[in-house]
Amino acid sequence: MGDWFGQDGYDIRFDWGPVGAQRLAPSAAALVVVDVLSFTTSVSVAVEAGTVVFPYAWRDATATAYAQRVGAELAVGRRAVSATAPWSLSPAALRSAPFTPRLVLPSPNGSAIAAAAAGAADPPVVVTCCLRNASAVGRWLAGQGFGRPDRPVAVIAAGERWPDDSLRPALEDLLGAGAIVASLATALAQDQAVLSPEAAAARGAFDAVADDVAAAVTGAASGRELVAYGFPDDVAIACRLDESDVVPVLDGEAFRPA
Template sequence: MTTGYLQAGSGARFDRGPTGTEQLSPAVACLVVVDVLSFTTSVTVAVESGTRVFPYAWRDASASAFADRMDAQLAVGRRMAGSASPWSLSPVALRDAPFTPRLVLPSPNGSAISAAAGGSVVVAGCLRNPTAVGRWLARHDYGTLDRRVAVIASGERWPDGSLRPALEDLLGAGAVLAALRKQRGGPLSPEAATAAACFEATPDVIAAVTAGASRQELLSGGFPDDVGIATKLDASDVVPVLTNGAFTPAG
């Protein structure tokens, strides 16, 4: 990959998925990961309740071993949640589950991106906390040429495993970038400015996400209420930051 894809000359940048993260991560000081209908909304809900959330790429035998090492509960798939394992990627399930101080939350999208982010500061952003994230970034001088930030729309997966760009993640990333621009004024890359403009130009973000393909997927799977939690715009002031391997509230 040439350096031309790094959006050089801009303090705030935007890209999608694991490959975009892999390319931009070495060039920035901070990554904001956005995975609206699963991982980062679930992280925000859990961290609000006082849970430390450990990201992990895959839900397999290695995830169980990792949870044991971290002395943490392991979240299961949405459809696998029950009385024995009530924690999952469903924000509704996490809100209603018994409190656990430590939780491993695997997913192939937002969690995998967070776990592989390297040396950058990693923040979990979503539609519930974009203004809080934008203020926190500005307060710590992220988004400047000296402390560059990349906002990543995690996306979903097609059946063949390839990246499916997700409307809700574009809007969530745009919301964070728009909030940062209000605090700092730029410089946003053309990609980041366009993501912010998409959010600002959407007359009803909740309606757009509710009508979108990802919500239809959740609806067919029996999880319609997750969208209601995920689209409560600016409902939270919590900024989850990856610290010592786990997301905790920013100081």
């Protein structure tokens, strides 16, 4: 009997959130985490600057202890940034903060998915992707032989959370996932990668707004929320399609450039 929810038989697969990652990861050779606003965008900015990034699910006392254990600075909430704690989940804040070689970056969405994958008994290769580096990630995956029948890729849109902690599918993550599906499929064109219907739909969503993806992300709920809360620069940075060639890959507990 086939694993319908694992999307077996397809070279490039797509699903949502931690549960989707749990279903797709066991049969995937590579897991691509997409959390555009803002975990994976922040990872791309930090790794691009030379920082090693440790994903962590929660920003609490355990995160403090974890940061001490791995010898890293701990990112704070966007509104908690200060002279003594300048690192946060804000890509704009990370760009203006002093350089740190090691950073723990907690997030209940993308970071939690990455951290869970890292702790699996036999984890796939875990990569973070956002709009900034979608083409670079696609080229790298194809160059490493991923996206073929014997090495399928699972693309996971992290999404956000509703107040009751249920998953809120977020347009920016759907578009980021669609961008990486499009990039990888293009890089594998001669091999004719087979997309699951879920992955094909994500690609279709991205293709529909690719000419002005910034307008779609800025006008969507998450973008409007961040702008209203005073973080328009975070949205602007996240919307810069293919600005970066850096591919963050999970090496042990931390993301480093491929």
